[in-house]
């Protein structure tokens with residue numbers, strides 16, 4: 873859910889999560905997608921048809937190209953949830969940055 877940080881232009885406090893085993897710092901109120909993109913990731917999974925890397929496209933929960941595994945739960949759309957402290961995130965494409 874969006875919160876007031878976006879309306880005021882201020883940022884939430886820094887929080888830390890794990891992405892593919894590496895520490896990522898973002899801000900409370902960031903979506904998980906924003907945190908992942910800010911960390912430098914561009915591809916989160918591969919096409920089941922061509923095995924080509926797929927990148928998030930819509931940022932609205934429609935394309936499903938931002939699916940990641942969060943705390944062991946698969947098929948989470950990163951654009952639909954907030955980043956939370958201590959999250960353990962795994963992408964399906966650990967070779968692309």
Ligand code: FES
Pocket residue numbers: 928929930931932933934935936937938939949950951952
């Ligand atoms: S970016 Fe399209 S569903 Fe998340």
